Amino acid sequence: MNISGTALGNASGRVEGKVVLVTGGGGGIGAATARLFAEQGASVAVVDVDEAAAKQAAEEIDPEGRRALAVAARLDEEAEARRAVEETVGAFGGLDVLANVAGVRVWGPVTEADPASWDYIVRGNLLQAAYCAKFAVPEMARRGGGSIVNVSSANALAGRPGMAQYDATKAGLLAMTRAMAHDHAADGIRVNAVCPGPTLTDFHVRRRVQATGETPDQAREQLRRQTPTLLRRQADPPEIGQVILFLGSDEASYVTGATYVVDGGLSA
Known part of the structure; x- marks a missing residue:
């Protein structure tokens, strides 16, 4: 399913003139989100730990670099999060929307978890979102x-085997979202969360290829079909990005502290 446009010239202006920072923008939901914002008139900073992926995504949005900026950063380091925000503001003059899409995973029950894996998952799923927000909020308040x-997960709302650490941190992100909505409402800053269900990203395709030996096309097709959602398929990344776009736009001007579950009916 392709529900995004293909050229900046097709922008209808839902976020015209806004400046957007998308973390995890080098691929998957993040890249789709960055493109959707750009197509609707925003200037976009594509931030990713993978410099090559960030540059490729930004170039695909705007080869001339006027409205898309690539930033390579380890956002679980406070100084790096500060730099990402500063580079965005320096390039585009401000910041209106922060889409915290980046995240990490570990597998296994808590009985197998060690301090290193806890540090990794907390830093990747909570601290990098918190650090980016820390430096984004003052810039937004000035405007x-x-x-x-904040992009969480449908599994923050329901348990499953072998994912205790991931699900716990994604649930923590929901709690942080609600608290931030209280903290920053007086500055006109809305804070919401999106909980995607199964989404057909290159990350999941690569994992299936490694596990099964299938070709990427075979793996993609099997993933698309073998999912327990009511809609009998996985989401395409732009379908999640469209909800993030809505929440970043003025169309959601009365929405804050909310959690949007976008899971094809998985949790129904």
């Missing part, structure tokens, strides 16, 4: 408000 969208 009279803004929007922060």
Whole structure:
């Protein structure tokens, strides 16, 4: 399913003139989100730990680099998060929307978890979102408000085997979202969360290829079909990005502290 456009010239202006920072923007949901914002008139900073992926995503959005900026950063380091925000503001003059899409995973029950894996998952799923928000909020407040969208997971709301650490940190992100909505409402900053269900990203395709020996096309097709959602398929990344776009736009001007579950009916 392709529900995004293909050229900046197709922008209808839902976020015209806004400046957006997308973490994890080098691939998957993050790259799709960055493109959707750009197509709707925003200037976009594509931030990713993978410099090559960030540059490729930014170049695909705007080869001339006027409205898309690639930033390579380890956002679980406070100084790196500060730099990502500063580079965005330096390039585009401000910041209106922060989409915290980046995240990490570990597998296994808590009985097998060690301090290193806990540090990794907490830093990747909580601290990098918190650090980016720390430096984004003052920039948004200077412009009279803004929007922060934290990408959690449908599995933050329901348990499953072998994912205790991941699910716990994604649930923590929901709690942080609600608290931030209280903290920053007076500055006109809305804070919401999106909980995607199964989503067909290159990350999941690569994992299936490694596990099964299938070709990427075979793995993609099997993943698309073998999912327990009511819609009988996985989401395409732009379908998650469209919800993030809505929450970042003025169309969601009365929405804050909310959690949007986008899981094809998985949790119904």
